[in-house]
Amino acid sequence: xxxxxxxxxxxxxxxxxxxxxxxxxxxxxxxxxxxxxxxxxxxxxxxxxxxxxxxxxxxxxxxxxxxxxxxxxxxxxxxxxxxxxxxxxxxxxxxxxxxxxxxxxxxxxxxxxxxxxxxxxxxxxxxxxxxxxxxxxxxxxxxxxxxxxxxxxxxxxxxxxxxxxxxxxxxxxxxxxxxxxxxxxxxxxxxxxxxxxxxxxxxxxxxxxxxxxxxxxxxxxxxxxxxxxxxxxxxxxxxxxxxxxxxxxxxxxxxxxxxxxxxxxxxxxxxxxxxxxxxxxxxxxxxxxxxxxxxxxxxxxxxxxxxxxxxxxxxxxxxxxxxxxxxxxxxxxxxxxxxxxxxxxxxxxxxxxxxxxxxxxxxxxxxxxxxxxxxxxxxxxxxxxxxxxxxxxxxxxxxxxxxxxxxxxxxxxxxxxxxxxxxxxxxxxxxxxxxxxxxxxxxxxxxxxxxxxxxxxxxxxxxxxxxxxxxxxxxxxxx
Numbered sequence: 001x002x003x004x005x006x007x008x009x010x011x012x013x014x015x016x017x018x019x020x021x022x023x024x025x026x027x028x029x030x031x032x033x034x035x036x037x038x039x040x041x042x043x044x045x046x047x048x049x050x051x052x053x054x055x056x057x058x059x060x061x062x063x064x065x066x067x068x069x070x071x072x073x074x075x076x077x078x079x080x081x082x083x084x085x086x087x088x089x090x091x092x093x094x095x096x097x098x099x100x101x102x103x104x105x106x107x108x109x110x111x112x113x114x115x116x117x118x119x120x121x122x123x124x125x126x127x128x129x130x131x132x133x134x135x136x137x138x139x140x141x142x143x144x145x146x147x148x149x150x151x152x153x154x155x156x157x158x159x160x161x162x163x164x165x166x167x168x169x170x171x172x173x174x175x176x177x178x179x180x181x182x183x184x185x186x187x188x189x190x191x192x193x194x195x196x197x198x199x200x201x202x203x204x205x206x207x208x209x210x211x212x213x214x215x216x217x218x219x220x221x222x223x224x225x226x227x228x229x230x231x232x233x234x235x236x237x238x239x240x241x242x243x244x245x246x247x248x249x250x251x252x253x254x255x256x257x258x259x260x261x262x263x264x265x266x267x268x269x270x271x272x273x274x275x276x277x278x279x280x281x282x283x284x285x286x287x288x289x290x291x292x293x294x295x296x297x298x299x300x301x302x303x304x305x306x307x308x309x310x311x312x313x314x315x316x317x318x319x320x321x322x323x324x325x326x327x328x329x330x331x332x333x334x335x336x337x338x339x340x341x342x343x344x345x346x347x348x349x350x351x352x353x354x355x356x357x358x359x360x361x362x363x364x365x366x367x368x369x370x371x372x373x374x375x376x377x378x379x380x381x382x383x384x385x386x387x388x389x390x391x392x393x394x395x396x397x398x399x400x401x402x403x404x405x406x407x408x409x410x411x412x413x414x415x416x417x418x419x420x421x422x423x424x425x426x427x428x429x430x431x432x433x434x435x436x437x438x439x440x441x442x443x444x445x446x447x448x449x450x451x452x453x454x455x456x457x458x459x460x461x462x463x464x465x466x467x468x469x470x471x472x473x474x475x476x477x478x479x
Contacts, residue, residue, distance in 0.1 A: 006045025075109035100301025109148035119284030194254030246436035
């Protein structure tokens with residue numbers, strides 16, 4: 001079948017009836033109508049509809065080499081630099097719908113699956129590894145245009161180096177292997193969009209100490225024994241005027257509980273193999289492919305932040321102040337740096353031994369690590385520019401009362417009525433100060449891992465040979 005529509009997506013997830021726990025009760029009825037999920041499901045539906053828009057369809061899809069169907073570009077395994085550019089363009093089309101605020105829009109997980117499918121050679125000859133199953137599932141998923149959540153983070157119960165010695169293990173693990181498949185028991189964390197996707201992709205991050213924690217598989221989200229436990233919702237139920245971002249783009253984060261879940265063998269890609277699990281993450285294409293998607297989205301998010309900052313400056317006419325210009329320029333410098341690093345990763349991309357065009361990792365690592373530091377500062381800049389204006393933000397209903405005309409006058413900006421000025425400031429508030437906005441900041445602080453560890457990775461992988469040689473040559477000439 002070709003790429004799906006927004007209605008197709010809604011009908012599929014409603015039909016699944018996955019076990020989702022929210023606010024002390026199981027979610028019943030259509031999950032697409034539930035207040036905690038309605039906004040993001042609606043936005044996600046809009047993304048799927050974009051794949052069918054005639055004006056941009058050639059930028060959103062490619063032809064399947066096996067069936068001739070239109071496939072979403074986020075599933076594309078790049079073979080040329082043009083393919084990398086095509087992926088970037090498609091990712092940024094989707095990102096602009098939410099201002100880059102949906103970190104787990106479908107293109108992220110589609111990219112993850114494509115990265116695994118293009119790394120199957122790492123499973124060849126390994127015990128308990130099934131590269132053919134992984135390739136078959138990738139082709140099945142892209143032809144059906146499936147949506148995914150994923151989980152690989154272990155519970156935080158004990159983060160010490162000796163945690164693996166504990167007998168009470170909360171991390172999801174293999175407790176049995178039988179003729180039907182693997183039996184999984186335990187929990188994993190942070191399945192963003194858990195419960196509103198077709199599938200959940202589960203895999204092990206590097207560092208597994210026991211073989212029962214080393215696996216990779218995918219399951220329908222309504223599989224028996226699979227539970228998604230939600231945090232408090234940041235999806236505000238009021239009007240889009242009052243909560244312009246959180247009403248539409250609030251992605252739910254969930255704990256995933258595996259209560260004796262059966263994973264059929266045809267859904268198991270590898271198991272009981274620590275080396276294979278580590279290689280798929282560290283030596284496969286997971287890192288370069290996903291970082292390319294992440295940085296493409298973060299650029300759009302930075303553009304959105306810049307637009308809000310400059311709109312505030314113009315609306316209250318503070319552009320003549322030097323410190324204001326300096327603050328806006330911080331965002332501009334960050335934006336241009338991210339753009340340059342992304343293009344550098346594509347320029348320095350190389351074809352591997354299997355004909356896959358792999359973007360250069362180092363510029364992408366630097367970009368995502370830099371954004372972890374930049375994003376909290378950018379939100380702070382918006383707070384500093386908005387100042388008390390971020391507190392004087394009456395709701396839409398206030399403008400519809402007998403005092404509405406007074407508010408429209410009192411809260412006016414430069415050539416902007418009060419209601420329109422407040423709309424801008426409520427947008428800035430929702431992004432930087434609401435529960436939704438605070439979650440966005442935390443999310444970007446730790447996107448792709450702990451920032452200190454990412455810095456270590458950059459340090460360990462960077463080739464300083466040329467720089468050191470320059471110093472050696474300089475010192476020898478001096479002598």
